Amino acid sequence: MQIMDGFDFNAAGVPKAQIQELAGLAFIERSENMVLLVYSQPIPSTPKPATIITI
Numbered sequence: 001m002q003i004m005d006g007f008d009f010n011a012a013g014v015p016k017a018q019i020q021e022l023a024g025l026a027f028i029e030r031s032e033n034m035v036l037l038v039y040s041q042p043i044p045s046t047p048k049p050a051t052i053i054t055i
Contacts, residue, residue, distance in 0.1 A: 009016040
């Protein structure tokens with residue numbers, strides 16, 4: 001697990017402000033849902049290289 005202080009947002013290609021907003025968990029207080037679609041390396045037994053996380 002990596003903490004956000006050492007995370008290179010530019011190298012990862014993710015929007016820093018949006019990730020920091022989500023890390024604050026304010027969406028829970030607003031009773032909003034969140035769906036993350038995370039692309040990863042394909043595994044031969046799976047048809048698509050993605051993981052879906054619903055919070």
